[in-house]
Amino acid sequence: MSTITTNTTTKGYVENGIFPSNDVMLDLKNLKKVYPTPKGDYVVLENLNLQIRKEEFVTIIGHSGCGKTTMLSMIAGLNNISGGNISVLGKHIKGPGPDRGVIFQAPSLMPWMTSLQNVLLGVNQVFPHATKAQRNDIAKYYLQKVGLEDAFHKKAADLSQGMQQRVGIARAFAIKPKVLLLDEPFGMLDSLTRGELQDILIEIWNKEKITAVMITHDVDEAIFLADRVVMMTSGPRAKIGDVLSIDFERPRTRKAVLEHNDYYKYRKHLIDFLEH
């Protein structure tokens, strides 16, 4: 464990430390979340500090119920901040907005709309001045990217879970957010489909390089996708426990990652953390 940390330190930055401010996309400072209960306040998160750089892909793992989703929905602006602050490119966030695209755990498509209409719902909102044809092109481009060129006009309700989540990915990328937030987007899928979608996600991401924060329960997924894996301590009063840099080259292939010498070292590090 210590060897890896040292490795990254020598590369010029400190885990969980302060990066040059013009390099930081998302900054969480002393973040706190409190839920009042009849028995007194329940502190979910406290003293949570995390900086995520531009064009960085960060995965977050931690035990169920530790507050990962709470943190992500606070970044999305869907959950109130009890203390501290969150800023995107130095500006404090106020409520939700399309600069932070979200891919939810459930695909959350409007089932009465076609996949194209679902993507257009966001595109129309973000590019109000584009012509109808341009907006259609954007939506269709991303649907093609996720492999749904044959399903533009299928109702979301008629698509399989995996296909629906593909639309979810297309919808999130199509609005060209500054930050992409992914709340365990593949948790409900079978492992085969999950692998396919990871490949699709990383392929689009390699091209768009949108700063991404993704929650996952899957250690392999965390390593395969991330530049850094953030480990959260168990709640209550959860905070960042440890950060692991994944120094594989991009673009990555699953095969190369699995065969890499460091892979099992990273894996062991994460599992050691989760088991203690």
Add this chain to the structure above:
Amino acid sequence: MKQSITLGKVTKFMGLGFLTTLKDLFTGKLDKEDFKSFLRKVVVPIVSILLFVGLWHMGAKTLYNIEADFKINKALEERGQAAADAEAACIASGNVTCQPNSLPSPAQVWDSYKSLLRDHSTISADKAAFKEKTAALNEKRIAEGKNPIVYTGRPSFVDQIFRSLKTVFAGFLLALVIAVPLGIFIGLSPTLKSAFNWFIQIFKPVSPVVWYLLVFMIVKTLLIDSSEDSSFTISFISVGLCSMWATLVNTAMGVSSVDKDYINVAKVLKLGTFQKIFKVILPSSLPLIFTGLKITISVGWMVLIAIELLAQSPGLGTFVWEEFQNGANDSNAKIIVAMFVIGIIGFLLDRLMLTIQNSVSFVKTDAI
């Protein structure tokens, strides 16, 4: 093959799935696997209908005998053996003047049904003749700026059905126009919800009769100068007010309980209020709104009969009441005919709503 798929889809869509099974039977497409479902879907209902008719027949006969015995005994007590024999003979002969007045048998009801249809064709012919006769005269009257002469004869049973349908649809439209927008507002705003809640809770259980009286009080004054018959207006408004509650409550519930995921998507995309309502909230509450509308049209049709009866507005309710007052020997049978017609139309209205619901909403609802 292709055609049967389409038919199957259409009938299932309309909640009339048993028709497909029936068609498969006649085209010989039924295999052994389907035979059980054929038994369940077609044979069982037919057997139960036959059983029902049989029980009805026997019950009617028993009631008839009780009435007949009572009549004969009464004649015996009051006027002696000879009168009793004459009464018995008269009843046995089928003479209409001395028939016991009891629950009509299925056969009598069927006969009345046919006689009502005959009556309808007589009246239609009469109407057509009248129209032909007055056509030239009416043209002249219209040219002179006078009102044309209209047919004022008695309406037939079929005419009454259409009058009733017109009333119920007018009432339904009124309920739709009031309850759906109001329900949306109540569902969207907790403030409006608490403002309207007591109102809904108190007025929802009020009986149709009272609604009729209330509407009568108001409309009577509003139309005080009008010489036209206000009974139609009063009855359709009463029907609308009685039946709108289900739609109001369901719409409000549907709107306030939209899936949180959809709301989150709308928030993340920062959809405007209008877009949020029309693209997210309304489509997602359509299934519940339609459940409400289905209840509304059923309730409307049910209370219509009572309201027409009170309002003396022409229609099935008036028909039933007039037949009851009339007391002719086939009046009871005609009332039973009306009962079946009311039931069947109610069923068809329900299926109509189901069809519309399935064509506009994303959740396909199966018929119950």
